[in-house]
Amino acid sequence: MESVKQLHEERATYLAKTAQRSPGFLPLGGSEIRAIVDQHVRHIERCMSARLESYRQAFTEADQTPTDDDFNTILRDAQGTREQQAKHSAAAVRMFIGSRGGTQLPPGAEASAINQVMSDSGHGHDRVLREWKIWRDKVRLLRSTAVHTARNSLVRGGAVPHGGGKMKSVFISYSWDDDQHCEWVRKLAERLRADGVDVSIDRWSAVPGDELPAFMERAIRENGFVVIVCTPRYKSRSDSREGGVGYEGDIMTAEVMSSNNHRKFIPVLRKGAWPEAAPSWLLGKYHINLAGDPYSERDYEDLVRTLLGIRETAPPIGKPMATIGTRANEESQPSEANRSSEFEDIKITRVIVEDITEPRGDGPYGSALYSIPFALSRTPPPEWESCS
Numbered sequence: 410m411e412s413v414k415q416l417h418e419e420r421a422t423y424l425a426k427t428a429q430r431s432p433g434f435l436p437l438g439g440s441e442i443r444a445i446v447d448q449h450v451r452h453i454e455r456c457m458s459a460r461l462e463s464y465r466q467a468f469t470e471a472d473q474t475p476t477d478d479d480f481n482t483i484l485r486d487a488q489g490t491r492e493q494q495a496k497h498s499a500a501a502v503r504m505f506i507g508s509r510g511g512t513q514l515p516p517g518a519e520a521s522a523i524n525q526v527m528s529d530s531g532h533g534h535d536r537v538l539r540e541w542k543i544w545r546d547k548v549r550l551l552r553s554t555a556v557h558t559a560r561n562s563l564v565r566g567g568a569v570p571h572g573g574g575k576m577k578s579v580f581i582s583y584s585w586d587d588d589q590h591c592e593w594v595r596k597l598a599e600r601l602r603a604d605g606v607d608v609s610i611d612r613w614s615a616v617p618g619d620e621l622p623a624f625m626e627r628a629i630r631e632n633g634f635v636v637i638v639c640t641p642r643y644k645s646r647s648d649s650r651e652g653g654v655g656y657e658g659d660i661m662t663a664e665v666m667s668s669n670n671h672r673k674f675i676p677v678l679r680k681g682a683w684p685e686a687a688p689s690w691l692l693g694k695y696h697i698n699l700a701g702d703p704y705s706e707r708d709y710e711d712l713v714r715t716l717l718g719i720r721e722t723a724p725p726i727g728k729p730m731a732t733i734g735t736r737a738n739e740e741s742q743p744s745e746a747n748r749s750s751e752f753e754d755i756k757i758t759r760v761i762v763e764d765i766t767e768p769r770g771d772g773p774y775g776s777a778l779y780s781i782p783f784a785l786s787r788t789p790p791p792e793w794e795s796c797s
């Protein structure tokens with residue numbers, strides 16, 4: 410309901426502004442239709458987001474962990490919600506255009522607006538589902554971590570675990586370019602820890618009196634991942650084998666050569682272009698780009714997923730040629746439900762309250778009219794278009 414209210418407010422505000430620019434009856438142009446479409450697209454995204462958030466809150470308040478079946482149900486519900494909302498919004502846009510009396514639109518403009526609602530709402534659908542997938546992966550990770558902890562306790566009690574793996578720890582290698590850069594590395598490490606990554610940096614792990622060469626060797630060899638923050642200064646010191654960065658470079662290249670474990674070392678670009686910031690031995694590696702201020706959230710998520718071991722994987726392989734032929738037949742032949750629905754009555758199921766328009770009341774003929782859209786029990790046949 411909050412989203413419906415916001416939709417009405419946005420529309421009223423926009424129409425008031427356009428009326429100020431052109432007093433009297435305002436024919437709809439392409440930009441006006443586009444603005445109305447955008448308002449409905451945002452409304453669809455808000456509705457989807459609120460629906461998925463309600464699931465998260467419900468599981469949190471009940472202190473329950475969603476199962477895979479729960480996740481699949483939520484996903485199907487979200488997709489159905491988007492389709493239903495898109496249909497309602499498309500109908501609302503059509504009704505709004507129709508309510509503008511003498512508006513002369515270019516051929517195909519109305520159909521284009523309807524198609525725009527359907528296609529653009531898909532982008533919002535993808536954004537919402539991306540956030541939902543992050544939540545799903547977090548829950549799965551917490552679940553696997555809890556299972557691992559329980560198994561560890563069984564091991565200490567004398568029982569034998571069945572499979573399962575330990576989350577890898579992470580060490581960040583970087584050069585002390587300046588205070589600002591060191592602070593950026595510290596904040597990155599703090600955020601990674603807040604997102605469930607067991608990460609450490611030298612300022613947290615090394616204390617006065619430690620032997621730094623031995624500390625660096627342990628940090629690189631004992632951690633499951635090493636994140637390498639690349640800058641032009643880091644490249645210079647690594648390639649010339651200068652200082653701590655140079656020593657760390659020797660240890661890392663030696664481990665790569667001896668174990669061929671390339672995926673342990675993850676380069677992160679912080680400053681400059683990649684060829685100017687990457688040590689020679691890293692130039693050909695897939696790297697994460699965090700060079701912006703602020704840096705890319707998508708690239709940061711890529712880093713977190715890699716460190717947590719929850720990167721997207723390929724779907725399972727099905728039976729050979731399982732989908733070939735079946736879809737073509739389904740598309741070419743109407744289903745039993747469609748054939749029977751040709752003779753079913755079309756009924757009004759409800760008034761779409763959120764899309765009722767308001768009379769303009771600005772004086773000209775027809776200004777007291779407004780539209781009341783209805784939801785129908787099924788989509789009318791194409792012949793209805795010619796009767797309007």
